[in-house]
Amino acid sequence: QTMLPKLAQKASYKVGFAQTESNNPWRIAQTKSMQDEAKKLGHQLVYTDAAGSTAKQVADVRSMIAQKVDAIFLSPREDKPLAPVVAEARKAGIPVILLDRNIDPALSKAGTDYVTFVGSDFIKEGQRVADWLVKNAAGKTNIIELEGTTGASPANDRRKGFDDVIAKNPKFKIVASQTGNFARDTGRQVAETLLQAHPEANVIYAHNDEMAIGAVSAIQAAGKVPGKDILVLSIDGGKEAVQMVVDGKINYVVECNPRFGPKAFATLKEYAAGKKLPAKIINADRDYTPQSAKAGLAGAY
Amino acid sequence: MQHIQKAFAGIKALDNASLSVAGGEVHALIGQNGAGKSTLIKVLTGAYRRDGGSITFAGAAVDFGSPLAAQRGGIATIYQEVNLVPLRSVAENIFLGREPKRFGLIQWPAMNAEAARLLTELGIELDVKRPLGSFSTAIQQMVALARAVSIQAQLVIMDEPTSSLNEREVATLFGVIRGLKQRGVSVIFVSHRLDELYAVCDRITVMRDGRTVFAGNMSDISRLQLVEQMLGREIKNAGAQTGFVRSETGGVARPLLSASGVVRGTRLSGASVEVGQGEVVGLAGLLGSGRSELARVIFGADQADGGEVSLGGQPVNFRSPSEAIKAGLGFCSEDRKGEGIVPELSVRENLTLALLPRLSKAGVVNTQQQAEIVERFIAQLGIKTSDPDQPIRELSGGNQQKVLLARWLAMNPKLLILDEPTRGIDVGAKAEIQRLIGELAQEGLGVLMISSELEELIEGCQHVTVLRDGKTVANLSGGSITEPQLLHAMAQGLEPEDAPRPPTQPPTQPVSA
Amino acid sequence: MQTLNVNLTQVATIIIVAMGMTLVIATGGVDLSVGSLMAISGVLAPLIFLNPAFANLQWLGILLAFILPVLVAGAFGLLNGLFVTRLKLQPIVATLVLYIAGRGIAQVITNGQLQSFSTPAFTYIGLGRPFGIPFQVILMLIIVAVTYWVVKRTVFGRSVLAVGGNETAAGLSGIPVSKVKLWVYAISGLLSGVAGLIVIAINSSSDANQVGQNMELDAIAAVAVGGTLLSGGKAQVLGTLFGALIIQLIRFTLLAKGVPDAAALVVKAAIIVVAVALQQRRRRE
Amino acid sequence: MLSTDRKAARANPGRTRLLSALSQYGVLATLILLIVFGALRYTGFMSEYNFSTFLRYNSMFGLISLGMCFVIITGGIDLSVGSVVAMSSVVAALLSPYGVVVAVLGAVAAGGLVGLINGLVITRLNIQPFITTLATLLGARGMALLLARNQSGVGIDPGNTALTWLGQGDFLRLPVPGVIMIIAFMIGGIALRSSPFGRHALAIGGGEDASKLMGLNVGRIKLGVYVLSGALAGLAGVILAAQLGAGQPTEGLGWELSAIAGVVVGGTLLTGGVGSVWSTLVGAMLLGLIFNILNFENGKGIISLSPYWQSVIRGGFLLLVVVLQSRLGRQEGKVG
Ligand SMILES: Nc1ncnc2c1ncn2[C@@H]1O[C@H](COP(=O)(O)OP(=O)(O)OP(=O)(O)O)[C@@H](O)[C@H]1O
Ligand SMILES: Nc1ncnc2c1ncn2[C@@H]1O[C@H](COP(=O)(O)OP(=O)(O)OP(=O)(O)O)[C@@H](O)[C@H]1O
């Protein structure tokens, strides 16, 4: 049982950031936040993009190890495959901090293999949406679920969190659940189709903002009023979606804030200072209801 | 083979065809273009499925499902179009499908050595490791022969093996055939050259329109009878073998095209030719002498490295066919399928392909005018098609050729370059096309005609330019255009005066009428 | 009626792109870059009409936003054509270059950022409904009609078929082969540009990462199911239209019936094979 | 003696050889040049660790490029390989509890099965390879997701360390996936050079009708190359699963295009009839090296290339290499 590698206290580090993909606003915001913070603090950020491929991400992290960076921020695309490279980094004396997605605890442990995990709990996010719905449905119980990219872990977790709660409330029924690829255009098309096929649907739960915004267009195209005839629920809390909550087109958004930069680098600093860190640092994510949205709008990413 | 039936898309290619070959004999198979010789052979070797009839080989009824099966059964075949793979080496082409192997791996040294040995036997020495495509058609033909010989077959089929060989090569081939015969191997030999048949064959089968019309001993049939059998009619005027009406142009024709000293790569090294208005000028030469190349250069399809071309006295240098077309030229390629027809398009579209820009206003085709023109040419040239909308690929070769001629005639050109205009088309169509060429010339069109058929040149042309190795070696006119003169110029390139006296025998009967 | 509209709006962009693809395939080529060109056009338009320079001249901004991106996409299409005709690259490889680089260019332009807008004058092409018919559907029908007419009636259309049917013969008949090819790739680019504008207009946002994703596969599948052989020489314009509609109907049905995405992919694969096989059987008869 | 070799006389054989050598070794030279460039410019680039990393990742591309090379040689194309890699990785993971042999054979067989379907549809139904494999690209992806029950990863049985060794282990200090790839290429090289299968594949690409008339069983050989391509993609799937400890149903997106690019960069024409296994290896590795170099360049901190720029650079690089290839190849073609 080796210890985590130490990180010398320096004014400036060369830090790796292994991003999983850059094809959606959330990821882009996350990357930007990391880059901005690194710049602000005078660190050098070595940034790789796995373009949605776990295999490439593994190779990316390894190339960071080969370049002997001081530390690595890793946003693992999946929970198992990245465990071996995390171990390799430790062996190479490079501490790893996980961002936004975790690694299978059976394979890799915080405090021994990697420093800590900073992020949100995707299952919890789904649960929070479902909990809100159960309380505020006002008789609207036929749900269309717009899933994220088939196979992606946030999609699976956000579904699990939501579906588990719904299953306990027999009043509610998920009439259709299809993937919208986390994308606005696909989300819109799928919503259009499902609204035709299931005229009884009066709730749409989207796994991210993009699909929710697409669904709003679809609802309007179908001649219905989003937010009134059909409730729209979403996760992420980007400015555009929050504005829609203010406008009454979306009813409820759970935040999943991509602005990881400040917290990530603060954690790094604390670690270098030798502070004891918890295994998980869960972001305090807000939510946006019609009541709270206006106030929160300015703070949304 | 008895009562073989074979139809393509409902059109009968073989109708009750029969062929019987005894062991150790060389059997001639003859017939006009499209008579069904190649088809019969392909049916025999399993390349085509027959629709009816029976095949007996070595005493047993056989039914080869594929060329491979026939090969295994003891039949080696040289197909008409050289059917080898140009990108692969000579040795591979000889042994493809039956490479010498050890532990499942090809034994290259053994294979190359054996290939070299086989070719040496045929009097050829070359690097068998080089791609086949880097050798001339004649060599490729010999490689195909080597392949056929090396398959220890009981029957070797040769479909027009001599069409691209020179005399010496033909002699080599005959040596091989005699050798095979001595070993008791039977040979089916297809050729249009009657001399060759008489030289090497024992028995003969004549086909016409997909049927067997004659079978007997070679010695029992005279050349004239043979040709009559092929054509299915008596030859009354032995002099006129072609459809040309000999036109004696009065006086000197006004010069139209003049190309002099054209050089291109190593293929053309000083080729010159002149065509006057209303003249049919022949371009003669052995295969590979650069005739097509010269035609392409004149037409702008290829660029010359040197030399001059002028049209109507003006020097021209066409950088593309479309420029040549604008200047009033037309060009029918020798490769009808590869460079002439657009198979999926209709007769109408094919016929008006070059004319389209003129048939249109602001890029929109005037379909009415198009239909009129198409109808006119279909009638005028007697193109047999069920409907102008019929895809051209469904037409017979002769009719395709007529459509291509019409494509250029519709342009009302000043000069038409025809590369082997009658190759591979049936006798009726051939005569018609020849007649047409003659008539057009009389109306003032200049025609430059490349042909490998001497009688076509002799009877159809006012002048003949002979090329050899990319150079113009002789210009013959009028009465001096005779077979011996031509042959001699083609082979030796000597000036006519130096030509040896024509053989004492009467000139051989040309095969194709 | 609603269902019809939904299906038609969803398939409109595919059909528009597939028209260009039909022409490209008719010459014996293929264009893999259509999706990337859609993205380029899609990111350029908002940059233009949201540009402060046009704050007081909104109509001009919008007009330019309709024209310039389409022209740029057409220019990239022309570049594809140059790769094919001048550099003599095989079409798959030639267009693979812009397939990879094109989306990168679109992303570089915006640094991957999504651009949202609400500019009714612009989004009309995606959301407008003259006479109750979605505008993009009208546009699509016009483009199909024009393509059909071009193939049937114009010299260019005949030339496309001749080049695809027998390039050498076409060249020897005076058809400017290279020019024809250049044009089909350019047209494919232009139509991709139009499709890119429609996609961003429907969504009132432009996302360089998403616009036109997988469009090349949809368009090629539509062309193939429509009975145009990939070897060239044929252009079944109406076939492509129906091919795209068939694929769309299948997608709609599978979605509506709740068939999961994974299973839908398998069904889609089978249907493409069966449809193409049936087309070929019919042709042979 | 016959004086027949007219065209050969035109071609200067020495020149031919030089050009063919250039086109063959031009890519190799580029590869070496890039490696030297990397070695001089970046610390850690020449480390054993980076070398091993590079091979582990790129071995999968190498394997699918090898299969693609055979397919392209016959004049076909296989767009399904990326999806097949994903599907087979899931199969390997699902079969991992039954031992390494079952897992490997099962995954390779699953890939081969997709290849068999491709081959049958292409040879029996006469549907063009592009369309056929476009369909299986969708179908195999669907199967991958179905088998994985929509999970992003299907974990390998932790007890099956032999399987993970195939992805993560070392053999004589070389990464096992790299060794597998090299062995596959050696076999592939011999097969293309000296086995009837390879030679006949080349012959078919050079002239399908002629090959048929010369008695080759064209259908079976075509079937063979698609099965081979599928099986190699299956093997790549095994390595993927073994390396990542999990089957990956969403992996391999667009890998078919990388494989095609690798083959083409290696100088093999998409028209078939010619091709080289070793140039394909060099081509595939060259494309992989670009990623590696870009990662290191970003690490220098002088310029920070966004992934977007990287796409643009990769596209431009592909164009450059392919144009160089075709220039050399065309001159060669002119003579040959
Ligand atoms: N694959 C085919 N499809 C359709 N028709 C064909 C095919 N092959 C041959 N034919 C037709 O069958 C007839 C016989 O052709 P075949 O090639 O056997 O003639 P041939 O006697 O060998 O002539 P040649 O002397 O020109 O070689 C011709 O009318 C030809 O057009
Ligand atoms: N596309 C080509 N590529 C390589 N060699 C060629 C090509 N076309 C012709 N040749 C060869 O070049 C030489 C001259 O060809 P050309 O076609 O000009 O001769 P030709 O006298 O017209 O013969 P033919 O009667 O066969 O057409 C021949 O050896 C021929 O085999």
Ligand SMILES: [Mg+2]
């Ligand atoms: Mg014949």
Ligand SMILES: [Mg+2]
């Ligand atoms: Mg010629």
